[in-house]
Amino acid sequence: MHPISKAIRIQAARSAQMEHSVPLYLTSSFCFDSAEDMRATFADEREANIYSRFVNPNVTEFTDKIAALEGAEAAYATASGMSAVSSTFLALLKQGDHLLSCNAIFGSTHTVLSKYLPKYGISYSYFAADQPDTWEQTIRPETKMIYVETPTNPGLDILDLERLGRLAQKHRLLLVVDNCFATPVAQQPITYGADLVIHSGTKWLDGQGRVLAGVVAGKKALIQEIYLFCRSMGPSLSPFNAWILSKSLETLDVRMERHAANALFLAQQLEGHPALSGLKYPFLPSHPQYAIAQRQMKNGGGIVCFELKGGLEAGRQFLDRLQMLSLTANLGDTRSIASHPASTTHAKLSEAERLAVNITPGLIRISVGLEHRDDILADILQALPEA
The missing domain is CATH 3.90.1150.10 (Aspartate Aminotransferase, domain 1)
Known part of the structure; x- marks a missing residue:
C-alpha cells in the first residue's frame, strides 16, 4: 500500500471485542502465561509487551505508522520533541565526539548543544545553513554526527538533503534531520541518505494542539540504541498521547x-x-x-x-x-x-x-x-x- 494508506490502515491487533478503532491500552504492565514465559521474555530480549515504559500497543501502532510514512526501518516515540532530540544525541554520541549542526535550529536544541552536551564531553559547532560550499570544511576528525533542520525554524532556510547525504556518506557520519516543519507527507529525508529523522509530534503530526510527543525514525540498529537508552532513562510516550497521534496521522x-x-x-x-x-x-x-x-x-x-x-x-x-x-x-x-x-x-x-x-x-x-x-x-x- 501507499504510505498514506498505511497511516490509516496500520493497526494494533484486534481484541476479542473485534473493535474497528483501536482501544486505549491504559495499563502500566502486561501479564505472562507462566513463570517460564516471563523468564524467557526478559532473558531473550523478546519483542513483547512487558511494561509501558518499554513498549505499549498504542505506542507501537503510532511508531509503525511513522516508520511507514518516512520509509524507515523502525521508529521510537518519546514524551516530547525535545526528548527525542536529546535522547538521540545521548544514545549515539560519547565523550570525545563532535556534533556538527546547522546554525539555524530550534532554541531549545541550541540549549542542549551549548549547555548540556559539553558536560558529557561532547563538543559541537555550527555551519551556516545558507552557505553549502562551506559545509565540508567544518567537519573535524572527531565529528560523528551532522544534525540539521529543513525547513529551518523559524527562518525557513532549505538545506539540500541530497548534498548532505553525500557528505555524510563520504565521511561516514550519521545524518540526523529534524523533519518537523515539512512532515513526512511533504519530505522524506531518508530517501536522500538521512540515517534518522526526528519529529516533534506536538506540532503537525497531532495538528490540534492537544498532546506532547516526539518520535525518531530510521535505521533499525540506531533505533534500537535509542530505545535501550530511553527504556532506562524513561522519556516514554504515554499510551493516551500515542492513541491521539495515531488517529491524527490518518488525516x-x-x-x-x-x-x-x-x-x-x-x-x-x-x-x-x-x-x-x-x-x-x-x-x-x-x-x-x-x-x-x-x-x-x-x-x-x-x-x-x-x-x-x-x-x-x-x-x-x-x-x-x-x-x-x-x-x-x-x-x-x-x-x-x-x-x-x-x-x-x-x-x-x-x-x-x-x-x-x-x-x-x-x-x-x-x-x-x-x-x-x-x-x-x-x-x-x-x-x-x-x-
Missing part, C-alpha cells in the same frame, strides 16, 4: 494539503506589502532555495515568515492588533498562530546569534491554520502597520 495528508495551500495563498498575497521588508515561503519563486524546495518537497509546508519594517516595536504592535490568530508558544495547529521568535522561542540566543540565522527584531512567524484563507489574510492585513 495528516489532507490536513497538510490544506495548511500548505493556505500558506502559499497567504505568502502570495502578502509578498510586496509596503509594511514588510521581506517575506519567505519555500514554494515562492523569490525564496533563495526555491529550486531545492521544489526538488525535495511535495509542498511548502504551513509556515510563513515575514519581516516588519518597524522592527521590534512594530512586531509587538502587530501581535497585539491580531483579532483571530492565536498568540501561543506552539505551531502546527488547526488554528493559525502568530509568534515573535526573537522574544520567545529564540530569546536565549544572543542578538549576534539570532542575526546570524536571520532572526531579526521584526521577524514574525505565522503557523497557517485550517481556517478559511480569506479570514486568515484579513486578520493579518488589518493588524499590519500602515506603510
Whole structure:
C-alpha cells in the first residue's frame, strides 16, 4: 500500500471485542502465561509487551505508522520533541565526539548543544545553513554526527538533503534531520541518505494542539540504541498521547494539503506589502532555495515568515492588533498562530546569534491554520502597520 494508506490502515491487533478503532491500552504492565514465559521474555530480549515504559500497543501502532510514512526501518516515540532530540544525541554520541549542526535550529536544541552536551564531553559547532560550499570544511576528525533542520525554524532556510547525504556518506557520519516543519507527507529525508529523522509530534503530526510527543525514525540498529537508552532513562510516550497521534496521522495528508495551500495563498498575497521588508515561503519563486524546495518537497509546508519594517516595536504592535490568530508558544495547529521568535522561542540566543540565522527584531512567524484563507489574510492585513 501507499504510505498514506498505511497511516490509516496500520493497526494494533484486534481484541476479542473485534473493535474497528483501536482501544486505549491504559495499563502500566502486561501479564505472562507462566513463570517460564516471563523468564524467557526478559532473558531473550523478546519483542513483547512487558511494561509501558518499554513498549505499549498504542505506542507501537503510532511508531509503525511513522516508520511507514518516512520509509524507515523502525521508529521510537518519546514524551516530547525535545526528548527525542536529546535522547538521540545521548544514545549515539560519547565523550570525545563532535556534533556538527546547522546554525539555524530550534532554541531549545541550541540549549542542549551549548549547555548540556559539553558536560558529557561532547563538543559541537555550527555551519551556516545558507552557505553549502562551506559545509565540508567544518567537519573535524572527531565529528560523528551532522544534525540539521529543513525547513529551518523559524527562518525557513532549505538545506539540500541530497548534498548532505553525500557528505555524510563520504565521511561516514550519521545524518540526523529534524523533519518537523515539512512532515513526512511533504519530505522524506531518508530517501536522500538521512540515517534518522526526528519529529516533534506536538506540532503537525497531532495538528490540534492537544498532546506532547516526539518520535525518531530510521535505521533499525540506531533505533534500537535509542530505545535501550530511553527504556532506562524513561522519556516514554504515554499510551493516551500515542492513541491521539495515531488517529491524527490518518488525516495528516489532507490536513497538510490544506495548511500548505493556505500558506502559499497567504505568502502570495502578502509578498510586496509596503509594511514588510521581506517575506519567505519555500514554494515562492523569490525564496533563495526555491529550486531545492521544489526538488525535495511535495509542498511548502504551513509556515510563513515575514519581516516588519518597524522592527521590534512594530512586531509587538502587530501581535497585539491580531483579532483571530492565536498568540501561543506552539505551531502546527488547526488554528493559525502568530509568534515573535526573537522574544520567545529564540530569546536565549544572543542578538549576534539570532542575526546570524536571520532572526531579526521584526521577524514574525505565522503557523497557517485550517481556517478559511480569506479570514486568515484579513486578520493579518488589518493588524499590519500602515506603510
